[in-house]
Amino acid sequence: MNFEALSTCVSSGSCVVTQISTALIIGMLLFMVASGLSLIFGVLGVINFAHGAFYMAGAYFAYAVYQLTSSFLLAFLGGAIGIGIVGVLFERFIMSRVYGKDVLMQLLVCYATILIFDDLVKMIAGPEYKMMGMPEVFALPPFEFAGGFIPPYYVFMVVISLSIGAGLWFVIEKTRLGKIVRALAVNPQMVGALGINTMLLYSAVFGLGSVLAGIAGALAAPTRTLTAGMGLSILIESFIVTVIGGMGSITGALVAALLIGFIRAFGAIGFPLFVDGIMFGMMALVLIFKPSGLFGREPAK
Amino acid sequence: MMKQGLRRDVIVAFLMLGIFIALPFVFTKPALRDFLIYVMAYGLLAMSLNLLVGLTGLVSFGHAAFFASGAYMFGILMQTGKFSIPVAMLATVLGTALLSLIIGAICVRLKEIYFSFITLAFQMFLHSIILTWVSLTGGDQGLRGGIPRPPFMGIDLSDNTTLYMFCVVVFILCVGLMRQIWQSPFGYTLRLIRDNPNRAIFLGVNIARMKLGIFVLASAMASVGGILLALFVSGAYPDFGFWTTSGEAIFMIMLGGTQLFFGPIIGTVLLRLLEHFVSIYTEHHGLVLGIVILVIVLGLRQGVADYVVEWLRRRKEMKMERSGKIESDSSSKVIERKAV
Numbered sequence: 001m002n003f004e005a006l007s008t009c010v011s012s013g014s015c016v017v018t019q020i021s022t023a024l025i026i027g028m029l030l031f032m033v034a035s036g037l038s039l040i041f042g043v044l045g046v047i048n049f050a051h052g053a054f055y056m057a058g059a060y061f062a063y064a065v066y067q068l069t070s071s072f073l074l075a076f077l078g079g080a081i082g083i084g085i086v087g088v089l090f091e092r093f094i095m096s097r098v099y100g101k102d103v104l105m106q107l108l109v110c111y112a113t114i115l116i117f118d119d120l121v122k123m124i125a126g127p128e129y130k131m132m133g134m135p136e137v138f139a140l141p142p143f144e145f146a147g148g149f150i151p152p153y154y155v156f157m158v159v160i161s162l163s164i165g166a167g168l169w170f171v172i173e174k175t176r177l178g179k180i181v182r183a184l185a186v187n188p189q190m191v192g193a194l195g196i197n198t199m200l201l202y203s204a205v206f207g208l209g210s211v212l213a214g215i216a217g218a219l220a221a222p223t224r225t226l227t228a229g230m231g232l233s234i235l236i237e238s239f240i241v242t243v244i245g246g247m248g249s250i251t252g253a254l255v256a257a258l259l260i261g262f263i264r265a266f267g268a269i270g271f272p273l274f275v276d277g278i279m280f281g282m283m284a285l286v287l288i289f290k291p292s293g294l295f296g297r298e299p300a301k
Numbered sequence: 302m303m304k305q306g307l308r309r310d311v312i313v314a315f316l317m318l319g320i321f322i323a324l325p326f327v328f329t330k331p332a333l334r335d336f337l338i339y340v341m342a343y344g345l346l347a348m349s350l351n352l353l354v355g356l357t358g359l360v361s362f363g364h365a366a367f368f369a370s371g372a373y374m375f376g377i378l379m380q381t382g383k384f385s386i387p388v389a390m391l392a393t394v395l396g397t398a399l400l401s402l403i404i405g406a407i408c409v410r411l412k413e414i415y416f417s418f419i420t421l422a423f424q425m426f427l428h429s430i431i432l433t434w435v436s437l438t439g440g441d442q443g444l445r446g447g448i449p450r451p452p453f454m455g456i457d458l459s460d461n462t463t464l465y466m467f468c469v470v471v472f473i474l475c476v477g478l479m480r481q482i483w484q485s486p487f488g489y490t491l492r493l494i495r496d497n498p499n500r501a502i503f504l505g506v507n508i509a510r511m512k513l514g515i516f517v518l519a520s521a522m523a524s525v526g527g528i529l530l531a532l533f534v535s536g537a538y539p540d541f542g543f544w545t546t547s548g549e550a551i552f553m554i555m556l557g558g559t560q561l562f563f564g565p566i567i568g569t570v571l572l573r574l575l576e577h578f579v580s581i582y583t584e585h586h587g588l589v590l591g592i593v594i595l596v597i598v599l600g601l602r603q604g605v606a607d608y609v610v611e612w613l614r615r616r617k618e619m620k621m622e623r624s625g626k627i628e629s630d631s632s633s634k635v636i637e638r639k640a641v
Contacts, residue, residue, distance in 0.1 A: 047414065097599055103360060103414060108555050108598050111548065115591035123585060236425075236544070243418050273440075277429030284422040288407055291415050 006270030017148025019265045025154050025223065027261025028161035029216050034238035034245070035165060035253045036212030039172075042248025043185045043205045046099065049110035050090065052235025053117040054210050058083045058217020059226050060121055063132045066221070072135035079218025080211050087210020088203050095206070096199075118228040130226040138222075157219050164215065169250050181205060185248070240283045246293025255294065306484060314477050321469040325462070334465050336577075338533045340569050341472040345526030346546075347553040347565035348479055349519040354551070355559030356488060357515050358495030359409075362417045362547055363424030366404075367520035369431065369542025370397045371527025376444045376537040377437065385453045390528055394521050401520030402513070409512040421544060428542045443538035448531060458532065468529050475525050482518060483562050491515055556597065558604025567606045 009015040037051045048054075058079040065071075065078035090113065098105045134153060142149040172178040184191045184201055192198045216234075224230065241260055245252025260279060267275040286293060325334045346368050353359040374396050378389040404423050411419055431438045439445050450458040458464045482488050493501045494508055501508055531537045540546065549572070557568025575593065579586040601608045 094595070094599070101602070103417070104354070104551060104555055104559075105598055105602070108552060108594060111552065112591040112594035112598070115587035115594075119585045119588035119591070123588075239418065239421075243415075243422075273433045274429055277426055277433065280422045280425040280429065284407075284419055284426065287411060287415060287419040287422065291411055 009269050014147035017146050021150045021154050023261040023265035026264050027258040031254050031257035032212050032216035034241035035250050036209035037238050038242045038253050040209040050113040051213050052231030053114045054083050054213035055217045056231035058214035059221040062218035062221045076218045080214045083214025084207045084211040088207040091203050091206035121228045132221045134222050240279050243283050244286045246296025249295040252295030338468050342526045342530035344566045344569045346523050347550045347569050349522035350550045351554045351565045352519040357491040360417045361420040363420030365546035366424035366427045367397050367523040368527040371524025372531035372537035372541050375528045376448050376531050379448045397524035398517050398521045401517050405513050405516035431539045444536050447535045558607030561606045564606040
């Protein structure tokens, strides 16, 4: 515990700006991963424990494409589309076989997938840490703001994550397709009876959720060291985010992800060892007092 | 009926005792003894977790919290040098029971996946406390300096064979106790809660109290597993309470099967053996383990032991159908036995 460091930081403008920008990018990455997780759970009722592995694979896909083409746009698309395809295949061949089964079966299947993914990545890309480096497009001088510096890539990340989130919200809440998807979450038999191919929709939703994880991975690649284990911690944190924000709520995921981002960024200065404790403590509090989450629609009881 | 069951259990317990004690004399490698102690410690964790998962339908993701609390409380008590081993063990089990009473009182109010999440949250909270409270727990280095094993009542646990025997006796006592819970009217009430909670409410069962009861019992049993492991490795590490340990326990019971009393032990042995042999033959042990798990889950769609029991039952039924319908009465008995 070092609250002196925290108060010194809060009183200096440059430190605050740096920590806020860190908080924002942690929050945005979490938001992308957690909204995919939350979307899949909201519609399919399964928890994709392999979501963190998708995020990790997305980062590696982007890295591989970037090495080949040195174009960040292609790397970004490669991560997103590649993981979308992986997600659909995973849903069709593995996950759909355990729908309606014990949650333990789903957990076990996902655990097996995580093990396989981690090892495949180690075999193909090598066990050593990888650095993608900042793409040349973003090799611009950082913005100066209140004495602190913000890299342009951070601004790009925040803008693109927020616009994807807004687009997702628009599609789900305002379009006909979104209406069908929401109906699917409530009463799949009825949707099927109306002549809509529910299996196809399930795959599509799972694919979309996976694309979000792939995007998060691709966005993270220039700012993070890539390792096979990088999916694990983000998976746990996105659970916290979905529980705090409410399963199936995109707004909730955004608010909770930002909250976690700020706790992590400022906690790293004030109480680095107890950051996890605070996050899980908050999750426990939310579960005790409002089990459906801050923005959840229906009570879980 | 009850008496007969009890006699059978006692016979099985003595048989197990005999086998476990004989094993290291037949195969004298110390590696086997170490393997068995690991199996017993993790077996207690998995079996006690199955009291929640298989018996009551409460999927806890945070059971290892009590495993860790057992290891740490015991280690810290022993390091003060003021307690003998049995006293420290008793205090640890009671302390863990108290801890789980507080945590459980909050958790059992939630259902399904929310129960899983809140148990996970408490476990990780505890794990963070272990990491942060360095002066008490040693932080991420674990409880170092070794755990003393002062002799008591003429039993000296610093001798490896004696330690093994001690673990066997404690293990079998705990398994016997869990077996009694599994068979008791309380156990059948828990099955009712698992299968039809509304009916249980109509029958006047206080669901929350029953769930809390089994939560505390299972946690106390898990803490004994933690004690055995702490005694054996002479230390306690934060990993004991990390979520991966809970995950491993879940895989053990899923591999073995949740509906058979000894399923989790079978799963524990399977997972340990699998990890052992896979890591001998290949360095890509995650890949192989993952594929094996996928094949088991997607192929059998249940635990190995559950599958074998089901298969035996079906074979028996088919035989009976062939031998005529005179015995149609007894086939229902076979189904009844499946619940055991």
